[in-house]
Amino acid sequence: MEEKDFAAHLTATMTGSALTMLLGVGHRTGLLAAAARGPATSAGLAERAGLEERYVREWLGAMVTGGIFTYDGREYTFPPEHAKFLLGETASNLMPSLLTLSAFTGILPELERAFAEGGGVPRSAYGPYLETLGAKTGDSWKHIYREHLVDGFFGAVPGLRDRLTAGARVLDLGCGTGNAIAVAARAFPASRFTGLDINAGVIEQAREHRLPNAEFAVGDAAELTADPPYDLITAFDAVHDQDRPDVVLRRIHGALAPDGLFFMVDTNFSSHLEKNVGNPLAALTYSISLMYCTTTSLAEGGAALGAVWGTEKASEMLADAGFRHVEVLESPRPQNCIYACRP
Ligand SMILES: C[S@@+](CC[C@H](N)C(=O)[O-])C[C@H]1O[C@@H](n2cnc3c(N)ncnc32)[C@H](O)[C@@H]1O
Numbered sequence: 001m002e003e004k005d006f007a008a009h010l011t012a013t014m015t016g017s018a019l020t021m022l023l024g025v026g027h028r029t030g031l032l033a034a035a036a037r038g039p040a041t042s043a044g045l046a047e048r049a050g051l052e053e054r055y056v057r058e059w060l061g062a063m064v065t066g067g068i069f070t071y072d073g074r075e076y077t078f079p080p081e082h083a084k085f086l087l088g089e090t091a092s093n094l095m096p097s098l099l100t101l102s103a104f105t106g107i108l109p110e111l112e113r114a115f116a117e118g119g120g121v122p123r124s125a126y127g128p129y130l131e132t133l134g135a136k137t138g139d140s141w142k143h144i145y146r147e148h149l150v151d152g153f154f155g156a157v158p159g160l161r162d163r164l165t166a167g168a169r170v171l172d173l174g175c176g177t178g179n180a181i182a183v184a185a186r187a188f189p190a191s192r193f194t195g196l197d198i199n200a201g202v203i204e205q206a207r208e209h210r211l212p213n214a215e216f217a218v219g220d221a222a223e224l225t226a227d228p229p230y231d232l233i234t235a236f237d238a239v240h241d242q243d244r245p246d247v248v249l250r251r252i253h254g255a256l257a258p259d260g261l262f263f264m265v266d267t268n269f270s271s272h273l274e275k276n277v278g279n280p281l282a283a284l285t286y287s288i289s290l291m292y293c294t295t296t297s298l299a300e301g302g303a304a305l306g307a308v309w310g311t312e313k314a315s316e317m318l319a320d321a322g323f324r325h326v327e328v329l330e331s332p333r334p335q336n337c338i339y340a341c342r343p
Contacts, residue, residue, distance in 0.1 A: 019066045022059060023086065024102045027095055031059065032086055035069065035078035045076060091143040100140070104291040111295055120299030126292070141236065142179040144333065149183045152332030153265065157340045160232070160261065164188040168231035171196060173221050173252065174238025178206025178214070185214040196221060221248045226255035234263045237336075240309050241293050243302030249321035256343050262323065264314075268337035271310025281335050282308070314339060 001009065026032040034040075034049035042060055046053040060076050063069040068086075070077045084092050103126070110121045154160050164170070167190035172181050175195030185193045193214040197203050198221070206216040222244045233252050242248045252262050267285060269276050276282040289307035297304040305313070311328050318326045323341040331338045 015066065019062065019068070020098055021102055022062050022066075023068070023095075023098055025059065026063070027086075027099065031056065032078065032083070035076065036080070036083040036087055039072075039075040039077040041075055089143060091147045093143065096140040101288070104288075107291070107295075111291060114295055114298065118298075120295040120297065120304075122299040123296045126296075141176070145180045145183045145236075148332040149180060150187045153338060154184075154263075156329045156331065156338050157261065157263065160263070161188075163231065164191050167191050169228070169257075170194070170232045170234065171224075171226070171230045171255070173224070173233060173235045173248075174198075174241075175202075175206060175216065176238075177202045178209050178216055180234065180236050181206070181214050181216075182209045182211065185209075185211040189213060196224070222251060224248070224251040224255050229257040229260060230255055231257050231260050232263060233260070234265075236265045237267075239264055239314075240266055240305045240307055241297060242305075243297055243300045245303055245305055246317060246320065249317055249323075253322040253343055258343060260343060262318075262339070262341040264318075264339040264341065265331060265336050266314060266339065267307050267309075268331070268335055269308045269310050271308075271312040271314075276308065276310075285335070311337065 023032070026035075029051060030049050031045070031051065035045055037048065040048060042057040043053050045060070046056040049056070060069065060071075063078075064071040064076065068078070068082060070079060084090065085094050086098075087093060087095070107121050107125055110125060114120050150161065154164065164184070165188055168188075170184070170191055170193045172178075172184075172193065172195045175181060175197050176199075178195050181193045181195045185191070189212075191213065193211070195203070195206050195214065195216040196219050197206070197216075198219065200218045203216045203218045221238075221242065233256060235252075239245055239248065256262060269279065269282060269285065276286075285307050294304045294306045296302075297306075315326055315328065318339060318341050323343060325342040327340045329338040329340055
């Protein structure tokens with residue numbers, strides 16, 4: 001990249017960061033929701049949202065020049081084709097991820113201390129930032145499951161939906177607030193689902209789904225046992241953050257029926273940095289990995305695989321855990337792939 005192009009690249013990077021902060025402001029003040037109700041002047045929008053016009057006008061300046069809103073010289077418009085990525089109960093809404101990102105600023109002093117002294121930032125340190133900003137991790141995936149779990153994810157493995165329809169014993173490992181099971185248990189009433197997570201707080205929330213064919217338990221995946229074994233074990237975005245991923249993968253292998261399937265959804269990158277250059281999602285994922293996955297694992301003395309552990313490393317670890325057939329399949333989301341693993 002030429003010098004002047006690099007300066008422009010850095011300016012764009014700063015702009016993205018500033019707009020991320022201001023979009024969070026728009027979410028928390030209700031400005032985005034108010035603007036989605038239709039075109040308005042700055043005074044009209046301020047009145048609609050119950051806010052101070054001078055602040056709203058400056059914020060709108062950033063939204064227009066930042067390519068989020070349009071402006072005709074009098075009224076500001078939040079186009080519906082943009083609003084769907086920042087508002088609403090759909091998988092297209094990127095606001096939960098955006099809020100998670102700005103929440104990380106709260107832990108940076110601790111992260112910098114860990115750079116110098118070693119160790120990491122414990123998961124408990126994130127609670128106040130993630131929760132007060134309304135960016136609980138489960139929110140990002142809730143809509144993805146609703147829209148893509150049955151057809152997009154499960155549909156990628158031939159025969160899986162038929163097996164679930166007939167009735168299978170299923171474990172969702174690192175189930176979080178139970179959003180995947182909530183969708184699957186309703187879609188496949190003949191199957192029985194168990195959700196396992198080490199965090200008692202999320203299991204309490206998962207139990208609120210009140211599903212007749214699902215139960216939720218607090219437990220450590222590194223101590224998983226099953227009698228009788230499971231027909232299907234799923235793990236959605238829950239393996240690379242494990243403190244002892246090698247142990248967990250071996251436990252999963254041991255808890256599956258001989259004709260069972262381990263269905264692991266994880267990030268879709270290479271284990272080799274040079275192969276990730278040019279991937280538009282890579283820098284963001286390395287950054288999130290540093291600010292959450294890697295440091296929370298190091299805080300526990302864990303393996304710190306990071307979110308970009310990559311398909312090569314994952315395939316190697318699955319083989320070491322005993323899986324003899326591993327297929328890496330495309331998922332409905334470019335940032336994830338599916339590992340269909342058979343004992
Ligand atoms: C990124 S979240 C994904 C949650 C969920 N699958 C979803 O899609 O919303 C990873 C989850 O793994 C859980 N987890 C981490 N280590 C675990 C362990 N050793 N045993 C069980 N769960 C664990 C965390 O508590 C967290 O809820």
